Amino acid sequence: MDPITVTLVAKDYGHLAPLAVGDVRAEGLDLRVDRDTRRAIDRTLRDPEVMLGESSISRHVARxxxxxRTWVGIPVFLMRGFRHRCFFVRADSPLAGFHDLVGKRIGTDNWMASGNTWSRAAMREQGVEPSQMRWVCGPVDGPPQDRPQGNLPGNASMAPADRNLLDMLLSGDLDALMCPDPPRGFYTAGSPVRRLFPDFRAVEEAYFQRTRLWPGIHITVIRRTLFEQHPQVAPAIHDALEASRQAWLGSRLALHETPWLLDDLEASRAQMGAEWGANGIDANAAMVAAFCQESYAQGLIPEPVEPDALFAEYAEAAKQ
Known part of the structure; x- marks a missing residue:
């Protein structure tokens, strides 16, 4: 039987490299990788030609x-990330923690984005509710993103059409930003912006020790039309992507091209366990349950979604 040809549209993650260059292959598939960092999420969201893509876990839960049921979830977490690093204030700001944000004005790029959902979850873990501050949604330092914001709560509004959030922060119209990447100019000498938590690694390590969660942000999804025709594709993709991640990790342990990457990898293994970052349902059950709970608690979905629902059809296919 000829292999099934399918293309994965995803960002250019290092852990996809062994699969992209052919060092790892998917059983029964001619699996190609279209690494499109800038457009992968939007293409999956909008292009009906994309059969296998990268989706935010937030939008999957909302769907x-x-x-x-357009998409079937596969428990491969293409992107993960701690979020305390994603809060920014002016360099001269006295703000130094989540409790200092109570009553303040915070700008964010997209209300329902998975990463921002985890950022608000980190605040809630420390007893600070999003309802205790005012929010402004809009572009951080560039053109607006054409992505749904979801239903904004009563204490959130859209930024003026002629302003971006960075300018509003620097002018004093905002007190902080919550966004996935540092704003423009952050890495220049004398930047007017700093992180709310300058030693974000220590704060994030403490968060992990308390919660045992490494937040999953983006997952892999397969279009239902392909899944129903070839359900065996889903577990084959999972296995190939996990094998690619393992091969990538092994090469980093052997080569560790940056000065202290080896130390970082060994520290991650010591703190998070030998299987840190593993894909699959069981390895991520607690994290997925926490995200579903947060989605409902933060008002992103009208009714709770059971964690098992995210990958239920994949689970059935994997049993075959």
Missing amino acids: LAAGD
């Missing part, structure tokens, strides 16, 4: 809550 399930709305009864939209």
Whole structure:
């Protein structure tokens, strides 16, 4: 039987490299990787030609809550990340922690984005509720993103059409930013912006020790039309992507091209366990359950979504 040809549209993650260059192969598939860092999420969201792509876990949960079964989730977490690093203030700001944000004005790029959901979850873990501050949504330092914001709560509004959030922060119209990447000019000498938590690694390590969560932000999804025709594709993709991640990790342990990458890898293994970052349902059950709980608690979905629903059809296919 000829292999099934399918293309994965995803960002240019290092852990995809062994699969992209052919060092790892998917059983029964001619699996190609279209690494499109700038457009992968939007293409998966909008292009009906994309059969296998990268989706935010937030939008996957929202689709399930709305009864939209266009995509079938595969428990491969293409992007993960701690979020305390994603809060920024002016360099001269006295703000130094989540409790200092109570009553303040915070700008964020997209209300329902998975990363921002985890950022608000980190605040809630410390007893600070998003309802205790005012929010402004809009572009951080460039053109607006054409992505749905979701239903904004009563204490959130859109930024003026002629302003971006960085300018509003620097002019004093905002007190802080919550966004996935540092704003423009952050890495220049004398930057007017700093992180809320300058030693974000220590704060994030403490968060992990308390929660045992390494937040999953983006997952892999397969279009239902392909899944129903070839359900065996889903577990084959999972296995290939996990094998690619393992091969990537092994090469980094052997080569560790940056000065202290080896130390970082060994520290991650010591703190998070030998299987840190593993894909699959069981390895991520607690994290997925926490995200579903946060999505409902933060008002992103009208009714709770059971964690098992995210990958239920994949689980059935994997049993075959």
